[in-house]
Amino acid sequence: MNVKFIIFALSLLSFFAQASNEKAYxxxxxxxxxxxxxxxxxxxxTPSNEIRAQGTDTKQIVSKNGALSMLTAKGSTLLKxxxxxxxxxTSRYYWPLYVGKTWVFEEHWESEDGTKGSTIQNAKVVSFKDEKVEAGTYKAYTIEYTGKITNSRGYSADTQDIHLYAPTLKTFIKLTQRQKGYLYVEELIEYSN
Incomplete structure (x- = not known):
């Protein structure tokens, strides 16, 4: 057997073993x-190309009375x-994250108009690699979520979400959601520290 091939194969196996051992907390x-x-x-x-949502979303870390908070359009929340x-x-991110991890994401919610609903999805971390978004290129976990969303008004739809979570940025850098033909995409366009 070719010695160069064996060395190459062992190097490749070592690389994948190291990559698969990475965890995000x-x-x-x-x-x-x-x-x-x-x-x-x-x-x-929507499937008929009607834009139902469009804009930007910003989060920033600010200091209030000596404590750090995250400021969003809805107000600020203490980091602690x-x-x-x-x-x-059953949370969106079941820590630690690592390639191959699976869990069930379950969320029960109520909208502003009083409609109650549930989102239940099977989650799986499928990769950890460089991902390019408008803000730059970051190492990110690709997490696939598949399941169903239902509400008290009789709505029911299959869902498929993909989150690209970048540990160095402590958040997702892109998410794609599909639901009955509706496509929602959110992508990081700026990060500063």
Missing amino acids: QPTEADYSEGEKWVWKYKGV VLTKPNNSK
């Missing part, structure tokens, strides 16, 4: 810094609240 308050800022663009389009350890086995 839930960010802590200490992982953030004042002034850190993320900006996403988003767009939601946002980074409280989440050990739920």
